[in-house]
Amino acid sequence: MINFNYISTSEKQTQLLGQAIAQFVTKDSLLLLKGDLGTGKTTLTQSIVKEIDSSIKVKSPTFVIAHEYRSELLIYHVDLYRIEDEIDFYDIGILELIREDTLCIIEWPDKFIDMLPQAYIIIDIEIVDDVSRVFKFLSKGTIHDKILKNIQSAVNAIIKN
Numbered sequence: 001m002i003n004f005n006y007i008s009t010s011e012k013q014t015q016l017l018g019q020a021i022a023q024f025v026t027k028d029s030l031l032l033l034k035g036d037l038g039t040g041k042t043t044l045t046q047s048i049v050k051e052i053d054s055s056i057k058v059k060s061p062t063f064v065i066a067h068e069y070r071s072e073l074l075i076y077h078v079d080l081y082r083i084e085d086e087i088d089f090y091d092i093g094i095l096e097l098i099r100e101d102t103l104c105i106i107e108w109p110d111k112f113i114d115m116l117p118q119a120y121i122i123i124d125i126e127i128v129d130d131v132s133r134v135f136k137f138l139s140k141g142t143i144h145d146k147i148l149k150n151i152q153s154a155v156n157a158i159i160k161n
């Protein structure tokens with residue numbers, strides 16, 4: 001388990017954070033984004049995906065549950081906000097999107113954490129004020145620990161600059 005916090009004081013800084021994350025996530029990473037409405041989960045996802053492939057425009061998946069983006073990585077961006085219960089979770093087939101050949105980014109994983117694979121990076125985002133957010137990173141599993149260590153180094157480099 002690796003964990004650390006990062007404070008972003010602007011949307012631009014959150015975008016830089018996304019760029020740093022994009023350097024290290026791999027074709028089989030699972031990224032869980034937790035946090036209230038309007039904390040920046042979709043904003044962060046947009047910058048991660050844009051860094052992987054600048055031609056991709058990420059839209060919020062709130063109403064469609066999942067978007068698929070094909071680039072050199074196969075990316076799924078999922079929003080579980082509107083999923084009510086475990087039955088819906090299994091029926092919709094979310095687990096089939098989390099595979100060894102997919103980068104899967106999931107907003108609102110809260111209710112379903114125990115049903116997801118137990119190897120992931122989770123980012124818990126909290127609002128400080130209009131323009132500031134705390135990003136609390138935590139990893140589970142050795143592969144995601146390694147990825148998060150690399151992200152931590154890159155984030156430290158952003159802080160120094």
Ligand SMILES: Nc1ncnc2c1ncn2[C@@H]1O[C@H](COP(=O)(O)OP(=O)(O)OP(=O)(O)O)[C@@H](O)[C@H]1O
Nearest residue numbers: 008009010011014037038039040041042043131133
């Ligand atoms: N430091 C910051 N980082 C990210 N977003 C910020 C920051 N400061 C202000 N914002 C604003 O917060 C909002 C975040 O919206 P976003 O859609 O990314 O949230 P979300 O967590 O995906 O919400 P939802 O749960 O409704 O899907 C945007 O309007 C963005 O401009």
Ligand SMILES: [Mg+2]
Nearest residue numbers: 041042060107
């Ligand atoms: Mg969102």
